[in-house]
Structure formats: structure tokens, C-alpha cells
Amino acid sequence: MDLKYKWATEDIYKDLNAWEEDFKKIAKPDFSVFRGKLGSVKGFSECAEKQEEYEKVLEKLSVYAYMKHDENTKDSVYDALLNRVNSVAVKFSAETSFVIPELISLDKSVLESYIKDPALSDYDYFLKCVLKNKEHFLSEGEERLLSMSAEALSSFKDVFTKIDNADLPITHFTHNGVKYPLTHGTYGVYMQNPDRALRKKAFKTYYKAYISLINSISATYYGSVKSDVFYAKAKKYPSALAAAMAGEDVDVKVYKNLISSVHTALPLLHDYMAEKKKALKLDKMYMFDAYVPTVENADIKLEYDKAYELVVKGLSVLGKEYAGLLNKAHDERWLDVYESDGKRSGAYSIAVYGVHPFVLLNYQKTTHDVFTIAHEMGHSIHSYFSNRTQSYAKADYKIFVAEVASTVNEVLLCRYLIENEKDIKLKKYLLSYLMEMIRTTLFRQTQFAEFEEKVHSLVEKGVPLNKDNMSKIYLSLNKKYYGKAIVSGGEIKYEWARIPHFYRAFYVYKYATGIISALAIADRILTEGEPAVQDYFKFLSSGGSDGPVELLKIAGVDLTTEKPFTGAFRVFGDALEKFKAL
Numbered sequence: 009m010d011l012k013y014k015w016a017t018e019d020i021y022k023d024l025n026a027w028e029e030d031f032k033k034i035a036k037p038d039f040s041v042f043r044g045k046l047g048s049v050k051g052f053s054e055c056a057e058k059q060e061e062y063e064k065v066l067e068k069l070s071v072y073a074y075m076k077h078d079e080n081t082k083d084s085v086y087d088a089l090l091n092r093v094n095s096v097a098v099k100f101s102a103e104t105s106f107v108i109p110e111l112i113s114l115d116k117s118v119l120e121s122y123i124k125d126p127a128l129s130d131y132d133y134f135l136k137c138v139l140k141n142k143e144h145f146l147s148e149g150e151e152r153l154l155s156m157s158a159e160a161l162s163s164f165k166d167v168f169t170k171i172d173n174a175d176l177p178i179t180h181f182t183h184n185g186v187k188y189p190l191t192h193g194t195y196g197v198y199m200q201n202p203d204r205a206l207r208k209k210a211f212k213t214y215y216k217a218y219i220s221l222i223n224s225i226s227a228t229y230y231g232s233v234k235s236d237v238f239y240a241k242a243k244k245y246p247s248a249l250a251a252a253m254a255g256e257d258v259d260v261k262v263y264k265n266l267i268s269s270v271h272t273a274l275p276l277l278h279d280y281m282a283e284k285k286k287a288l289k290l291d292k293m294y295m296f297d298a299y300v301p302t303v304e305n306a307d308i309k310l311e312y313d314k315a316y317e318l319v320v321k322g323l324s325v326l327g328k329e330y331a332g333l334l335n336k337a338h339d340e341r342w343l344d345v346y347e348s349d350g351k352r353s354g355a356y357s358i359a360v361y362g363v364h365p366f367v368l369l370n371y372q373k374t375t376h377d378v379f380t381i382a383h384e385m386g387h388s389i390h391s392y393f394s395n396r397t398q399s400y401a402k403a404d405y406k407i408f409v410a411e412v413a414s415t416v417n418e419v420l421l422c423r424y425l426i427e428n429e430k431d432i433k434l435k436k437y438l439l440s441y442l443m444e445m446i447r448t449t450l451f452r453q454t455q456f457a458e459f460e461e462k463v464h465s466l467v468e469k470g471v472p473l474n475k476d477n478m479s480k481i482y483l484s485l486n487k488k489y490y491g492k493a494i495v496s497g498g499e500i501k502y503e504w505a506r507i508p509h510f511y512r513a514f515y516v517y518k519y520a521t522g523i524i525s526a527l528a529i530a531d532r533i534l535t536e537g538e539p540a541v542q543d544y545f546k547f548l549s550s551g552g553s554d555g556p557v558e559l560l561k562i563a564g565v566d567l568t569t570e571k572p573f574t575g576a577f578r579v580f581g582d583a584l585e586k587f588k589a590l
């Protein structure tokens with residue numbers, strides 16, 4: 009294969025010897041000299057600097073091993089490297105596990121003076137978070153008990169995983185005399201099959217399996233919710249929601265605002281579902297019809313280099329610097345482009361501080377893969393800007409904002425293609441691509457978020473959860489979100505029972521706030537131009553230097569208000585109008 013389509017791992021380490029040299033430097037982490045010393049500026053800053061030195065090298069070592077492993081997963085050499093670096097990482101985190109508790113035990117005034125100290129400015133945001141945590145820190149003995157209980161309380165998730173992956177009675181279904189294998193992976197594919205009877209069979213068979221275990225699943229999820237509530241109470245948070253949001257440094261207001269703003273836009277979703285029903289020529293539409301593509305796949309069929317050029321053109325509204333970086337990434341081999349024997353499937357972006365980001369693709373000539381280039385390069389350039397601007401301690405961005413840059417690129421590219429495409433079928437395909445993305449990421453995840461909030465608050469009021477009350481709540485939400493176009497009944501009321509994400513409470517809302525932010529930013533860039541682009545770059549450069557909601561404000565997105573939602577729904581509404589017109 010032409011070397012120009014392979015990523016330049018030599019930019020991290022020229023060879024295995026260089027990797028081994030670096031490995032020696034961190035093989036035996038020892039931080040014992042810093043124990044009990046964090047109460048002085050000198051002690052704290054020396055410890056923080058040494059931690060940083062270690063982390064930088066660990067990151068380089070592990071990213072290199074990871075990338076090499078993914079180039080050919082059949083090659084066990086890199087498995088061994090990964091194992092070695094992972095085991096040092098575990099030692100390192102055990103060695104430094106005293107840091108946060110020791111900082112929390114310091115006097116409030118000491119922490120406040122550290123935050124103001126210009127010599128410690130790299131750590132000010134980290135210290136602010138420690139200070140916020142201090143309010144919820146219990147006595148040493150209580151904290152120890154709590155962390156001991158954490159292992160037992162996390163069992164509910166493991167129980168569900170076992171049910172979902174081992175005990176769930178799904179194997180196959182038969183349709184027109186043909187046996188079809190049914191798994192979690194194939195279920196999603198069947199839901200997009202144009203044969204309606206096949207979809208229905210797959211849907212009914214899949215749900216039947218969950219329903220056969222519904223009492224066990226209900227009890228398992230109830231246990232998980234109870235442990236969220238227990239932990240929040242023990243830690244003196246007003247609610248399980250507040251405890252989860254504190255972990256990400258996001259105000260509860262953002263969560264409530266997401267739900268109420270999405271409610272105001274539900275008529276748009278109802279309208280979309282009705283339009284989809286019409287396009288699919290259905291007299292009745294069920295949930296097993298919801299995932300069928302409205303427009304058959306229309307592929308752009310471009311060679312990789314041409315596809316990449318199209319992405320650069322599609323994102324030209326971001327200006328010369330951005331285009332220059334995209335071209336640099338292409339020419340300097342940040343990307344590993346084609347499928348090869350043993351290569352890991354899918355796509356991702358990964359960055360090394362002080363080097364540059366890398367992207368793994370498995371490029372095929374589909375429209376979806378053109379979007380994947382834009383998506384992954386969005387992540388990469390976000391990392392590039394942040395790493396270039398921020399110190400190591402502040403460079404990493406939080407999960408809350410992680411999908412913003414990638415989605416901005418997808419939306420901008422989609423809008424560009426829609427504007428410039430002559431082929432009506434492809435244009436309709438692109439519009440429905442955009443609308444489906446908004447339906448599944450924004451509306452569906454908000455519906456999930458609302459369900460989580462409702463069941464947690466029931467338990468906080470002392471109401472036990474069971475299959476009946478949870479299904480009743482779920483069904484009423486499903487009706488509310490999808491409206492009259494969908495016949496909302498039957499199995500769908502048990503959908504909550506099959507969502508693994510629910511065992512990580514109050515997580516999925518981030519998908520919704522991520523896409524809202526991205527749509528609002530894209531809308532602003534397309535309507536205001538240069539000033540919006542400049543603000544967006546400032547956001548991309550801000551890494552993890554402050555709370556994620558604060559950082560988004562730099563790009564003009566204030567998630568505590570209704571404004572970004574208005575912009576986001578405008579994009580959806582526009583797409584729907586254009587689709588109807590075609």
C-alpha cells in the first residue's frame with residue numbers, strides 16, 4: 009500500500025528502541041516524597057510538575073502502542089507493549105491517589121490562595137474543582153466506607169451486562185422460511201431493512217426476549233437507581249441528578265433547560281415523523297418503521313483524495329487557517345486511510361500532546377465515509393488547537409464538549425452539499441441524513457434523559473420502581489415525543505429495559521447538549537461569518553481550562569438559556585422545509 013495513506017507513527021517514536029528508552033523513564037513511579045507535603049506551594053507545585061512529566065510520557069507510550077496495535081490487531085508484539093504501559097498506568101494512579109484527598113483536607117483558605125497564585129495558574133481550574141468537592145467530602149472513615157461500598161454497588165451494571173450479553177434468549181427469527189441470526193448488532197441493521205414484515209419480526213422477537221426477563225431487569229435497574237440515590241444522599245447532594253452533574257462541573261439548570269427547550273420543539277419532530285410516514289407511503293407507522301431510511305442510500309462514490317478535497321471545500325466557511333490545517337493533515341500523514349488485513353474497524357481521532365493528532369479510517373466510497381472524514385478531523389483540529397494553546401494540565405477537553413467540533417463539521421459539510429448538489433435524490437438523502445441525526449441524537453437522547461430524571465426522582469420520594477410504573481412513564485414519553493404519526497403502544501414501553509447507558513446515570517443528555525451546541529455554532533457561523541468563526545476558534549483553543557458550560561459561552565452558546573436551542577431547531581426546521589419542497 010502507498011505509504012502516503014498510512015499514518016506517520018514515526019512522529020511519535022522513530023522505532024521500538026525509542027519507545028523502550030522512554031518506558032525506562034517511567035517504569036517505577038514513586039511519589040512517596042510528596043505525601044504530606046501538598047500544604048505548601050512548593051510541595052504542591054513540585055508534585056504537580058512531576059505528575060505532569062509522568063503523564064506526558066505515559067500518554068506518548070500508550071498512544072503509540074495503541075495505534076500500532078490497531079494497525080494490525082493480529083500482531084501480538086503491540087499487545088505486549090499495551091499491557092506493559094497499562095500496568096505502569098495503574099501503578100502511577102495508585103501512587104498518586106493520595107493527591108486529591110490530601111488537597112481536599114487542606115484549609116479552604118489555603119486552596120483559595122493556591123487558586124489566586126500566578127505561579128500555580130496552570131492548576132487553577134483543577135483546584136477550583138477540588139474546592140467545590142470539599143463541601144461534599146466526608147470524614148476520612150466515612151469516605152473509606154463509601155469507597156468500599158462502591159465496588160458492591162456497581163454490581164447492578166455488571167448484572168445487566170450479563171443479562172444483556174449472556175442470558176438474553178435471542179438467537180434468530182424466521183421470515184419467509186429463511187432463518188435470520190438476531191444479535192444486538194444485527195437488530196439495528198434489520199430496523200433499516202426496507203422489508204417491513206422482516207422488520208416487524210425482528211422487532212417483536214428482540215423485545216420478546218427482554219420481556220421474558222423483565223422482572224429481573226426491572227429489579228436490577230431499580231437497584232442501580234437506588235445506589236445512585238444512596239451515593240448522592242451520602243455525599244450531601246440535593247439529588248442524584250445534582251451529584252452526577254457536579255462530576256462534570258455542569259449546572260443542573262442545563263439539564264432542566266434541555267428538557268424544557270426540547271418540549272417546545274416537539275411539534276417539529278411530530279411534523280418530521282408525519283413527513284417520514286408520507287415519504288415511506290405507510291398508512292400506519294410503528295416504532296419498527298422509525299429507523300428505515302426515508303431516502304434510499306445515495307452514495308457520492310469519490311476516491312479518497314477527491315473526498316478529502318470535498319471536505320476541505322465544504323468546510324471553507326471556517327477560513328484559510330482551518331483549510332490549511334486540513335491540507336497539512338492530509339499531506340503530512342495524520343490519517344491512516346484504508347482497510348487492511350487485521351486493522352481495527354471503525355474510525356477515531358487520537359491526539360498526543362506535543363506531537364499532533366492522528367485519525368484512523370477505513371475509507372470506502374460511501375457518502376457516510378465522507379462525513380466520517382469531516383467528523384474525525386473535527387476532533388483532531390479541536391485537539392490541535394487546544395494542545396497548541398493550553399498547558400498540558402489544561403489541554404484535555406471534557407466529554408461534555410467532545411462531540412461539538414466533530415458535529416459542527418458534519419453539519420457544515422451537510423449544509424454545503426445540500427446547497428451545491430444538483431442531484432435531487434442525493435439532496436434528499438443529505439437532508440434526511442441531517443434530520444435523522446438530529447432525531448436520534450437530540451430528541452431521542454433527551455427522551456432518555458427525561459426518563460432517567462423521572463425514575464430517579466420517584467425513588468428519591470420513596471416510591472419503589474417496577475416494570476409497570478417504569479413502562480407507564482416510558483410509554484407516555486414516547487407518545488409525547490413522537491406524536492400522532494406513530495402508533496405508540498405494545499413493546500416499545502419496555503425500551504428502557506434494553507438501554508445499557510442507563511447504568512451510567514445522567515450520561516446520555518451529553519449527546520443532546522453536544523449536538524445542540526454544534527447546531528447552534530454552525531447556524532451562527534453560517535449567518536454571521538467571520539466573527540462567529542473567530543469565537544469558535546477561541547472555544548476550540550480553550551481545551552479544559554474552565555467548566556464546559558463556561559467554555560461554550562465563548563463560542564456564543566449559553567446552554568442555560570433558550571437561545572442555542574432556537575438556532576439548533578432552526579437548522580432542523582429549515583431542513584424539513586427543504587425536504588418537503590423536494
Ligand SMILES: [Zn+2]
Nearest residue numbers: 383387411414
Ligand atoms: Zn466523535
